[in-house]
Amino acid sequence: MPRSSTSRPTTTSRTSVVHGAAMLKVDRSYQHVDPGIVGNVSRLVVSELGGRANTQRRAEQLGHALEGVDPRELSLLIKRLEADGLAFEGAEASFELLVRRHQTGYAPPFRLVDFTVLVEAREGTELRAEATVKVAVDGEVLHTAADGNGPVNALDSALRKALRAFYPGLDAVHLVDYKVRILDGESATAARTRVIIDSSDGVREWSTMGSDTNIIAASCAALTDSIEYAIWKTGAELRRRDERHFTTSHAPATNGNGSPAATSAGQPSSPSKSDEEVA
Template sequence: VSHHIAELLNRPLNPQAPYVGASAFAHKAGLHVSAIRKAKDAYEHVDPESVGNGTRFVVSEMAGKATIQAKAEDLGLSMDGAVINQVIDELKRLEHEGFHFEAADASLELLMRRATGWKQEYFSVESMRVITDELVGGQFTTEATVRVWIGDERSVRVAEGNGPVNAIDTALRSALRGSYPQVSRIHLTDYKVRILDGATATGAVTRVLIDATDGERSWTTIGVSANIIEASWQALADSLVYGLLHATK
């Protein structure tokens, strides 16, 4: 009910909300995760599924093997010790660069799937270009050109938008919609940008978080780069891949 009302109001559900929030049944510390797997009812006073929620294992660069293993099992992934160590090393490297996977479960899932050898085959990007022009009168227009391959078929789409991110999103969706009509159900609900190193002013590394929903589930993806367009593109592409992954299961 809470998610339905939030969807009708076009407002993101507060992740800290009791019972229904994404963090209501979230667990992070390695020992804590290990313990909850042995005695779940000692840490969760009600069954999360009874209120339409679920147990969530939060992963960061401080995660241990138990946390990664629990997350993998939660996702239905089979990981041996070597792959788990690979994931931990990759998490440490990326979080050092500015990624923050505690807030981006969807990007984390894609990272873990790739570690097992999975590759997304929905589309591959040949190129992406964004042009912004200032017109007479001080108005700005933005145009994006996206070239992607879907299987053996090359698709080129051009779209205008309210800024570069909207233009890229529109062009990419246009390229994918013919093969994947499911993208029409995927909607962005929030777009957040954070400057990670203010000392470098406009050259600072930026972190972009994109919240999306298909009406049934909600997810968050992340992108990090000194180029805000690149960071946005990373988060946007992952968001659509994640949506297609779960729409086609």
Template sequence: MNEKLTIYDTTLRDGTQAENFNLSVEDKVRITLKLDELGIDFIEGGWPGASPASTRYFEEIRNYELKHAVVTAFGSTRNFSKPPEEDPNLAALLAAKTRAITIFGKSWDIHVRDALRIELEDNLQIIEDSLAYLRPQVEFLFYDAEHFFDGYKANPQYALQTLERAVAGGAQCLVLCDTNGGTLPGEVATIIGEVSRHLNSLTVKTSVAPRPAEGEGGAELPVELGIHAHNDSECAVANSLVAVSLGVRQVQGTINGIGERCGNANLTSIMPGLALKMKHYFPAAENLHKLTETSRFVSELGNLAHHKYQPYVGQAAFAHKGGIHVSAVKRNPLTYEHIDPERVGNIRRILISDQAGRSNVLHKAKKFGIDLDSKDPLVSSILKKLKELETQGFQYEGAEASFELLMRKALGTCKEYFHLLGYKVISQKDPCALGPEEEVVEEATIRLEVGGELVHTAALGHGPVNALDNALRKALYGFYPQLEQVELQDYKVRVLASEHGTGARVRVLIESSDDDSTWGTVGVSHDIIEASWQALVDSITYKLMKDERQRQAEG
């Protein structure tokens, strides 16, 4: 194992600058506890004093005893017009009562002149004395060198001077920030090499005596380097890994790479790379089996759809579609997987699609409990039917329940629980209605045959599909009361071949659930109501079939 690394998470601060990603104080506390469980070393909670919510988070998190993580307060160097002891920003950082504080300062001369509007030497002074003021009062003190890589490229001498003054002020870690996210890995490698050589040549004396680390008897901690990369050039993960290979010991990022503009360095990709491929140790490396769960937890609390194609933790990260791939993976997963998905808490998935081969079909049959021999002609029949349907626009990757029904129909083992005789859906707009909610009324009428008995019923709904769903359930409840357990969790419509305009086919994907499982079904038609009907019928049929098989197994 290589030298220990420190993982620093800034999801709660930098991550919340992302568009459409908002967290309440309660959400931030829950994520803090989840990251602590994962083994993250430092969790940046926010900028105290920036808002009442930020202040309240630091007050609230003190009520919890974390197992490992250290909560960090974030802020800026002092205002040039005030000495450190009178600066409200530094006062708010200390009032947060965290064991760790991170402050950022300007590394790029253009920011000093145009943003701060002070002299270059003045900026060096506020970096040093801000850190020197905080150092005796905090256990861990980190300095974020904002825009460092751009600053170095514009004026390397001045950028290095800012680091010298941060060292003099007592910073324990100098975090080099690619704030605009435009630096490429080769540039990162070159600049970090120059920084390391420069720092090794320094004989800088700190302005204050360093606070001793616990158990170190007053020995001064070495100044380490850190990396804080943004993803505007799609290089944040690569830049972070390159930085570590060059001796950087603190890696900053966010869960799922969430962050302003194109996001931050993605810790859910960085940590497996560091632990599994570069063989570095850090406490969270022992808990990577919790990584996928943590990733999806953060997405859920941020009310964002989880990124399906994300490396390591995405739903598609270990999904296999081509028949040749499936056949090889079944023999040896290493043929098409760079790691075992279970090492990061993910799972292997075999997809059904128009690229499917016999191996895919047989794999699914086994999963569904269907006894199907590889030489059975039904395998070819199912595969042919599958490809015919997918040319029409059907997709079964998110609708495995519909595919299982397709297979059982081919085998002749799928029971018809009801038979449609006809349906009618009416949408009527009332121009005399007073409010927008009452302007359109939808009613569905349906005729079914259930066990030889005719059923004719109608129902209203919020929209034609909801009305049809209500009418179908109403017609079947008397025969199958267990359908009251079924809830529609998600409903998606995708227009296929949009060049046909309003005459295009649509694909409807429905996700349903009951007390113990969730399943997906699909329908395709030029008529959105008909496509919805197909998916609804499959959903109801799957539920009834599932319950019947369970009763038979228990009996």
């Protein structure tokens, strides 16, 4: 019996190498009925159990032709990353970014140079969290700080504060859900964690993830993936240099030895302007 129009469709997932390869050849081989007939959806899942066929087909379903990307190498990379705690099945936005980052000519819209998160608790005062970030965008480096009701909130606020000068469209993006999973409970407080962040721009929702023994580092990875995905998918335009207004210190990007950093074309980036205040 078909599902009610008010019900959410159920997804039938295929994870293993055998299932995925067989489905690519004859989709009826592992499905006794077309899921669409009863209001469901069938899809392949990207995971360490899948192989080249699963990875390639899922990338194509998400609109990526894998031009210049070896599906086998990508599949092996996914296996290594999932062995380190990631799980692309629950965060396909991170999978899409993984594909994009391996495509020829892709340049990330920003780079998190470094960050610091401080949590302070003093007698007679409420707990205070502050994050400072240094972000490189279009040949400029912004160093900014923000407070929050916790370390992850402070880090999120600092990142958005820095990037808002370059990508004003990020104002519409907000966090919907934040989930943490302990991967090796026997390690107690030293356990590796997996963080999944659900975000939305009011039109679409997406999930990104990070994994680390440090929950702040895992959260930072998920946050930066979420923002990078938002910039890409929403088509957020980079402001022209004369339109940018900064309230934090900024300087030309460098390659780590003091000289100007190379742009994506391999040419040195031009120096940034002096500090400005919001008009």
